[in-house]
Amino acid sequence: MSRLDFDVAHLLAGLMVLVSFLMLYQDRLYSLLNTFALHALALALAVAWQAQIQDAPHLYITAAIALLFKAMIIPYALHRLIQRLGIHREVEPVAGLGITMVLGLALVALSISVMLPVTAAAGTLAREDLAFALSVVLLGLLMMITRRNAVSQVVGFMSLENGLILAATGARGMPLVVEISVAFSILIAFIVIGIFLFRIRERFDTVDVAALDRFRGDRR
Amino acid sequence: MDVPTPAGASRRIGKAERGDACGYDDGEGVRTGVTLLSFLLGCVASLLLLGPAGVALPRRLASAAIYPLTALVCAALGSSALAALLAGRVEDVVLPLGVPWIGAHLHLDALAAFFLTVIGFGGFVASLYAIGYARHEEEPRRVLPFYAPFIAAMALVVLAADAFTFLLAWETMSVTSWALVMAHHERPGNLLAGHVYLVVASMGTLVLLLAFGLLAGTHGHYDFTSIRLAATHRTLAWLVLLLVLVGTGSKAGLVPLHAWLPLAHPAAPSHVSGLMSGIMTKVAIYGFIRIAFDLLGAPVWWWSLPPLVVGALTAVIGLLYAIVENDLKRLLAYSTVENIGIVFLGLGLAMAFRSGGFETAAALALTASLLHVANHATFKSLLFFGAGSVLDATGERDLGRLGGLIHRMPATAVLFLIGTAAISALPPLNGFVSEWLLFQTVLTSPLLAPWLLKFLVPAAGAMLALAAALAAACFVRAYGMAFLGRPRSPQAAGANEVDVWQRLAMALLAAACLLLGVLPGLAVDALRPLLRLVLGTTLPRQATEAWLSLIPLSARAGSYNGLIVLVFMVLAGTSAALLVRTVAARRMRRAPAWDCGFPTASPTTQYTPASFAQPLSHVFGAMAFDTAETVAMPPPGGLGPARFSLRSRDRIWELLYRRLALVVERIATRLNRLQFLTIRKYLSLVFAALVLLLVLLALWQ
Numbered sequence: 001m002s003r004l005d006f007d008v009a010h011l012l013a014g015l016m017v018l019v020s021f022l023m024l025y026q027d028r029l030y031s032l033l034n035t036f037a038l039h040a041l042a043l044a045l046a047v048a049w050q051a052q053i054q055d056a057p058h059l060y061i062t063a064a065i066a067l068l069f070k071a072m073i074i075p076y077a078l079h080r081l082i083q084r085l086g087i088h089r090e091v092e093p094v095a096g097l098g099i100t101m102v103l104g105l106a107l108v109a110l111s112i113s114v115m116l117p118v119t120a121a122a123g124t125l126a127r128e129d130l131a132f133a134l135s136v137v138l139l140g141l142l143m144m145i146t147r148r149n150a151v152s153q154v155v156g157f158m159s160l161e162n163g164l165i166l167a168a169t170g171a172r173g174m175p176l177v178v179e180i181s182v183a184f185s186i187l188i189a190f191i192v193i194g195i196f197l198f199r200i201r202e203r204f205d206t207v208d209v210a211a212l213d214r215f216r217g218d219r220r
Numbered sequence: 221m222d223v224p225t226p227a228g229a230s231r232r233i234g235k236a237e238r239g240d241a242c243g244y245d246d247g248e249g250v251r252t253g254v255t256l257l258s259f260l261l262g263c264v265a266s267l268l269l270l271g272p273a274g275v276a277l278p279r280r281l282a283s284a285a286i287y288p289l290t291a292l293v294c295a296a297l298g299s300s301a302l303a304a305l306l307a308g309r310v311e312d313v314v315l316p317l318g319v320p321w322i323g324a325h326l327h328l329d330a331l332a333a334f335f336l337t338v339i340g341f342g343g344f345v346a347s348l349y350a351i352g353y354a355r356h357e358e359e360p361r362r363v364l365p366f367y368a369p370f371i372a373a374m375a376l377v378v379l380a381a382d383a384f385t386f387l388l389a390w391e392t393m394s395v396t397s398w399a400l401v402m403a404h405h406e407r408p409g410n411l412l413a414g415h416v417y418l419v420v421a422s423m424g425t426l427v428l429l430l431a432f433g434l435l436a437g438t439h440g441h442y443d444f445t446s447i448r449l450a451a452t453h454r455t456l457a458w459l460v461l462l463l464v465l466v467g468t469g470s471k472a473g474l475v476p477l478h479a480w481l482p483l484a485h486p487a488a489p490s491h492v493s494g495l496m497s498g499i500m501t502k503v504a505i506y507g508f509i510r511i512a513f514d515l516l517g518a519p520v521w522w523w524s525l526p527p528l529v530v531g532a533l534t535a536v537i538g539l540l541y542a543i544v545e546n547d548l549k550r551l552l553a554y555s556t557v558e559n560i561g562i563v564f565l566g567l568g569l570a571m572a573f574r575s576g577g578f579e580t581a582a583a584l585a586l587t588a589s590l591l592h593v594a595n596h597a598t599f600k601s602l603l604f605f606g607a608g609s610v611l612d613a614t615g616e617r618d619l620g621r622l623g624g625l626i627h628r629m630p631a632t633a634v635l636f637l638i639g640t641a642a643i644s645a646l647p648p649l650n651g652f653v654s655e656w657l658l659f660q661t662v663l664t665s666p667l668l669a670p671w672l673l674k675f676l677v678p679a680a681g682a683m684l685a686l687a688a689a690l691a692a693a694c695f696v697r698a699y700g701m702a703f704l705g706r707p708r709s710p711q712a713a714g715a716n717e718v719d720v721w722q723r724l725a726m727a728l729l730a731a732a733c734l735l736l737g738v739l740p741g742l743a744v745d746a747l748r749p750l751l752r753l754v755l756g757t758t759l760p761r762q763a764t765e766a767w768l769s770l771i772p773l774s775a776r777a778g779s780y781n782g783l784i785v786l787v788f789m790v791l792a793g794t795s796a797a798l799l800v801r802t803v804a805a806r807r808m809r810r811a812p813a814w815d816c817g818f819p820t821a822s823p824t825t826q827y828t829p830a831s832f833a834q835p836l837s838h839v840f841g842a843m844a845f846d847t848a849e850t851v852a853m854p855p856p857g858g859l860g861p862a863r864f865s866l867r868s869r870d871r872i873w874e875l876l877y878r879r880l881a882l883v884v885e886r887i888a889t890r891l892n893r894l895q896f897l898t899i900r901k902y903l904s905l906v907f908a909a910l911v912l913l914l915v916l917l918a919l920w921q
Contacts, residue, residue, distance in 0.1 A: 110918060113918045114917050144907075145907055
């Protein structure tokens, strides 16, 4: 593996982590969706580069799926959804942005300190990739728990899934079937969540999940 | 007769060994094909199949067919296991069942064969008894599907040679026996019994699971051969020993884990009670021996402390409960607790001697324990069957409503008397032999180097002596209240003798009690391959001793001859009876019984169970019970009756179980809040757990 191959792979995976941080920082839904599209684009590029350097043509299909669904169709659909719901002005981060960012940094440090010693036997590329992928997964989770809005929780969930795909492609030889099934399950989750969003909206006039808790009689 | 020193004894073993028909290759036993093991597994499989057959067969036929078949299979199982024990066979087989990369390892050696013999014999006799007993069973379909599989599961525990198979069989044993306990769930108290049993059994299995996890180590080799080879770290092994003591002790009934036993054993139908008390507790002891003696390897002296102390306490406390108990079957269950204590005491002694390098003394202690296992299996089954017969004839378990049954049920009365004499350790019956051997071991305790053991072992011996004396008192009371005197209720007055199958089963057991008591040398000899396997040494051969004497260490240290005792007792008894008949009472006189100043002799003028136990419970009861006696005397000249009232609360139940239940309930109430979190909080919990694990992983490196 040449020096360039490694550096580019490193760059693209690092880009995903960076975009994850960007997503944590967004406080408007539209810009959040745009950033998510960028995230998916970075994923598509990273996967395509893996396909190139691993001589694994089926990974190109993965990259294409990521590009088509995650970078285009899902952001577009979510755009439409937000327009129809009329909630394009809402985003309320739960914790302060600064604290969230610091937490995110700690998570990245944690995932690197966990992954690098554990995968000592694996190749350098896979090690770095796995560390980045775990960071993306953890940042996605962090996003899910720091947002109140159901749409941004969906976005957090899908960025988490992007991290999983990054890990899978870096680790050489994830079967295409698995990948496609993962992609479809994400799509179905997206559809289901979309339907629920409408239902929630119809009933409560808001997609703030706190309304659900209030409805259940929770004192917060 | 020569007086062998320990060195002489070992020389003599060597000579005797060469003369044996089967040669041993250094403690490994005779490694042969798997013919016997596959036969035994065939027996287990057919027992398992008899369970569903109990449901499939028509109702009328099921009871009449299943029990004889079970008896046949159990007889085959027991006798082939006995053959394997005598020949010292070692057989292995790995079946492609269970967890894929482990498989089901099964192993037959002398230790397994000994316990299989006990299981087979116990199952055989219980099934014989059930042929008669189950005729009055109103709901046979609740018992039959679980009865034979219960025996099969016990046999499988003994044959298992990897942790997975062992635990699976162990759990099957627990669940099937639970179902049998719940057969009459509509009776008051049985639901509580089942619940407590289930909780304690799951706790025990959980603890055993942890023990096996520690034994398997980080490599995760779960078969016993790998565990044996991998040396467990000292401190870890000590932890494993404690876990195993709790895990198997909860099944066997060690204090304070005994609470389920007097609830659950009596709740089952009587033949199952006999199996649970006589056999299932022995399977738990097998588990302890297999792990503590076989898998853990050579002990350190302080390993012997927990079984010693807990065993001694269990022996005494179990009997203190038994002595004040009015329910006949519960009384027997408490006495099981006592006997389990005796066995564990012996096992602790064996560990102590083994750690000090006194192999012969260790072999003697282990022999005493194992003999007591076999003996208790026989006489406790006999006593439970006797109690079942009483229950069958009168519908009563309460001693206060029995009495005078010796006239109505003479055969049961005689057989029950043999059982009570055996369990009270009276010669020439079998209970005496094992307890005598155990005392012989206690007497060699000055050999031990650690000072703590030098003091502790004689103290444990004193507890053992106290337990033996209390046992005698307890069974005098039980027998006297149930069979002697006059009937205390119309049911007892109208009792009828039970049918021939029940009497046959009890007679077989009584014969076994006598046989094991008169010919203990043969039993000790049968255990020699087992001792060689577990300890690497054996006791001298007993069969060659003159007059079938039992000389465990040396003739100077002590010897016992059951045959001579029996002959002497028969001679003395007959001549005394003849003398009384011919000289003292030539004329038969018939006088009113219990006519102590009461011309209208009502049965209520007899001792009641409570009044008979009162002196003992007054002296010893405070150890186990929180008692308060109040006596209200009328003022001088007053005409009101004096009243005596006794309030007693079970200390262990109050202090341990009830408090534990309270704590669990309080925690559960607190944790109930977790059921009503928001989605985001749930997600945060998951996230926090993930991060925590990752941090641990990062720190671990």
